[in-house]
Amino acid sequence: MIAKYAGIAPKGDLILLQKLGEIFREKSFLHINSTRAGGGVAEILQRMIPILRDLGIDARWEIIEGDERFFDITKKIHNALQGNFESITEEMWQYHYEVNKRNAKKLNLEADAVLIHDPQPAPLIEFKVQDYSESDIAPWLWRCHIDVSNPVQEVCDYLRRYCEKYDAAIFSVSKFARAMSIDEFIIPPSIDPLSEKNRDLTEDEIRETLEKYKIPADRPIMLQVSRFDRFKDPIGVIKAYRIVKKYNDCILVLAGSPASDDPEGEIVLNEVREYASNDPDVHILLLPPFSDRDINALQRSATVVLQKSLKEGFGLTVSEAMWKGKPVIGGATGGIPLQIVHGFTGFLVHTSEGAAFRARQFLNNPEMVKKMGERGKEYIRNNFLITRQIRDYLSVWYAIKNNEKSVLEL
Numbered sequence: 001m002i003a004k005y006a007g008i009a010p011k012g013d014l015i016l017l018q019k020l021g022e023i024f025r026e027k028s029f030l031h032i033n034s035t036r037a038g039g040g041v042a043e044i045l046q047r048m049i050p051i052l053r054d055l056g057i058d059a060r061w062e063i064i065e066g067d068e069r070f071f072d073i074t075k076k077i078h079n080a081l082q083g084n085f086e087s088i089t090e091e092m093w094q095y096h097y098e099v100n101k102r103n104a105k106k107l108n109l110e111a112d113a114v115l116i117h118d119p120q121p122a123p124l125i126e127f128k129v130q131d132y133s134e135s136d137i138a139p140w141l142w143r144c145h146i147d148v149s150n151p152v153q154e155v156c157d158y159l160r161r162y163c164e165k166y167d168a169a170i171f172s173v174s175k176f177a178r179a180m181s182i183d184e185f186i187i188p189p190s191i192d193p194l195s196e197k198n199r200d201l202t203e204d205e206i207r208e209t210l211e212k213y214k215i216p217a218d219r220p221i222m223l224q225v226s227r228f229d230r231f232k233d234p235i236g237v238i239k240a241y242r243i244v245k246k247y248n249d250c251i252l253v254l255a256g257s258p259a260s261d262d263p264e265g266e267i268v269l270n271e272v273r274e275y276a277s278n279d280p281d282v283h284i285l286l287l288p289p290f291s292d293r294d295i296n297a298l299q300r301s302a303t304v305v306l307q308k309s310l311k312e313g314f315g316l317t318v319s320e321a322m323w324k325g326k327p328v329i330g331g332a333t334g335g336i337p338l339q340i341v342h343g344f345t346g347f348l349v350h351t352s353e354g355a356a357f358r359a360r361q362f363l364n365n366p367e368m369v370k371k372m373g374e375r376g377k378e379y380i381r382n383n384f385l386i387t388r389q390i391r392d393y394l395s396v397w398y399a400i401k402n403n404e405k406s407v408l409e410l
């Protein structure tokens with residue numbers, strides 16, 4: 001499987017991956033998050049687990065289960081960590097803990113390395129199997145995928161009680177690191193160029209998707225793909241489209257699918273539908289989970305791709321579009337500026353007016369789109385492919401396992 005990435009991913013990453021695979025052959029590597037479908041974390045794990053297994057590592061992926069109350073609480077924690085005021089009561093934290101305790105009883109937590117994704121399963125550290133591996137350190141790592149650059153402090157501090165019990169924390173962007181008492185690593189997410197979401201498509205496949213969703217192909221398409229979440233600013237995207245529409249005839253497509261751990265999706269979707277009112281050129285698509293080929297086709301058919309987030313852990317959709325040679329107009333927030341080099345591989349914006357201005361620049365200048373798109377694809381190749389991310393995870397595992405004393409303490 002790794003051989004399939006030859007000629008696509010940087011060669012150095014593949015050499016290192018092969019070496020690291022030899023080191024960790026037959027070792028078990030457990031990942032836990034809270035949903036199998038919807039959102040960037042599930043997207044990456046779906047692709048990463050088979051590659052790890054192909055490297056000879058015994059990788060497993062488990063999810064924690066919870067009820068509506070649990071996911072309401074964890075969505076509030078998520079919103080607070082991204083800076084929206086939310087009050088999480090002691091009782092809510094207790095419930096968060098209890099649901100994790102129940103999950104810990106059901107799950108097999110024994111592994112040579114454990115990677116826990118995001119706050120939902122963070123309390124699992126309390127149920128770590130002690131002395132799992134007598135001769136070896138079996139690290140427990142906490143992986144934060146959300147934008148914690150400016151969190152509600154109280155919520156962040158409470159969560160920290162769990163996080164600091166881990167051997168290390170991993171963030172996507174350096175400004176998210178929280179000066180914790182444990183080691184912190186920066187590992188941005190990534191996309192898989194060989195997945196159904198990102199592989200090359202034929203013109204027929206692209207046309208089929210447009211026909212299926214009744215999207216006319218006679219005018220340029222502006223597109224944003226994302227969960228219906230206020231941090232993704234779908235309303236701001238419609239505002240930008242309305243400004244553009246005064247000068248350039250175009251179509252807006254907002255595509256999103258539900259995530260089982262995001263209970264707010266439906267409310268936001270209704271807000272968006274209402275705001276769009278009856279404009280026949282605004283297409284709001286609620287796609288079923290695993291609509292990877294359709295997303296791929298939409299990204300390839302768009303002239304202008306937006307990711308106008310107000311807060312963003314990383315924004316896989318940005319890399320996905322750039323991989324398809326589309327320069328992206330992205331909110332200047334979180335992980336988006338890692339991907340978009342302003343004026344070189346796309347544009348960073350702060351407002352709907354800014355997004356509209358840049359969208360018109362793209363619509364009126366196909367040469368610029370082409371050039372930026374080509375550069376963007378190379379930028380993603382060198383920095384944000386899944387082979388690099390697996391290399392980084394295994395390197396952190398290796399470093400912790402072999403680290404009697406941190407270099408900083410030497």
Ligand code: UDP
Pocket residue numbers: 038039040041043197225226227255256257258287290291292295314315316317318320
């Ligand atoms: N996605 C999808 N269908 C949708 C909306 C999003 O498959 O209808 C995918 C999208 O292509 C990307 C992931 O979900 O791979 C979203 O990841 P991102 O990092 O952009 O945002 P998150 O949802 O994790 O905040």
